[in-house]
Amino acid sequence: MYFLSCFPFPSVPSESDPIQPTLRETIEAYFAKHLETDLEDLQYRSYKTYEEGHGRIDERTYYLTRIPADFPLKKEWPWVKAIGYSLRVSQQGDGPQSCEVRYYIVSRYLSRKRFGEEVRGALGHRIDALNVGCDIP
Structure with missing residues (x-):
């Protein structure tokens, strides 16, 4: 058994729980730093679907x-063993491309396929998400 969660947290810390936005911002910054170098210095598992x-x-x-x-x-988050990032690029007909980024915390370092399936909900888990738009050239 393990836990997989995405970030439905508000971007402004609340008085009741100021840690959650900090966690999201920390993970966003971590992946942003590594994406600048095309993940060259990061050991990770990846999975792609079309x-x-x-x-x-x-x-x-x-x-x-x-x-x-x-x-x-x-x-503050001792049970978190892995962090994840997903990117979806969509093309609707001849319209413009759109993209969506989500960040995850996971209590186990899952296989790449299992992580992708869990994110997609292929195994029946409901996952709430923080959707972040991104620019497509």
Whole structure:
């Protein structure tokens, strides 16, 4: 048994729980730093899918990495063993591309396929998500 969660947290810390937005921001910054170098310095598992249907093409990429040794919130979140990132790029007909980014915390370092399946809900788990738009050139 393990836990997989995405971030439905507000971007402004609440008085009742100021840690959750900090966790999200920490994970966003961690992946942003590594994406600048095309993940060259990061050990990770990745999984890609490509789907066509209903006039839309979806390309999804999932990345999962172990919590880094120097992760600043390790003490507050001791059960978190891995963090994940997913990117979905969609094309609806001849319209513009859109993309969606989600960040995850996971209590186990799952296989790449299992992580992708869990994120997609293929195994029946409901996952709430923080959707972050991204620019497509």
